[in-house]
Amino acid sequence: MVDPPRPIPGPIAVPLDAEPEPTDRDLAPARFVDSDAPAVLAFAERACGGAAAAERATPVARAVAVFDAVRDGVRYDPTRITTDPDAYRASRVAAASSHWCVPKAVLLTAAARAAGIPARLGFSDVRNHPGVRNNPGVRNNPGVRDHPGATPLREQPGEQELFFWHGWVALWLDGRWVRATPAFDAEQCARAGVDPVPFDGRADALVHTREGTGEHLPSHERDRGTFHDLPLDDVVATFRERYGETVFTG
Incomplete structure (x- = not known):
């Protein structure tokens, strides 16, 4: 077991190979990953089929249960990108009917911790992301026309630009x-012509497969590392620089 990291003023990237085993912070509540909030605890318990079932289940079974609950229980919606910090708290996301990839990842991290599973947020810059809804701030930017607000990716095979902080x-x-x-729910994937990302708790589940072709997407171009909590200031700063203010809805 590696020594716990020194106290830091805010979230910083921690490569998985730099901390090869979990630390106490991977189970602890944080500002955005508020895994001790009643709404998050209730979300995790429901996902696992109740408290008794959760206690009997293996960690892998609990992980699969909370993943499925976040992926399909909170629909993907890129029009929810906002600068409001409260909107990114897992306890708020748990009550939402839809959200985009970053807050959904925050909720999965928090629900996993609430279920006793060490978890961290991770981020990548990706190409060929299967966005399926309209967000003018993204769609009209030549650097990210295909994510997250693009029309179904199968209709625009030439678009291969970067999306940051997936x-x-x-x-x-x-x-x-x-x-x-857990970003894309099964309904949105069907509309985009891609298969939902399956997760069995044993293999990585990061890429979709295009229906009928076996093509994998998106491609992860840059690994930004893992974080014990959401580096929201960094995400907002990058979006503001790359996409402009029109990407934000509030």
């Missing part, structure tokens, strides 16, 4: 870190 989660299961993204 959210995923690293979960400590069976003695190793397993990565998964």
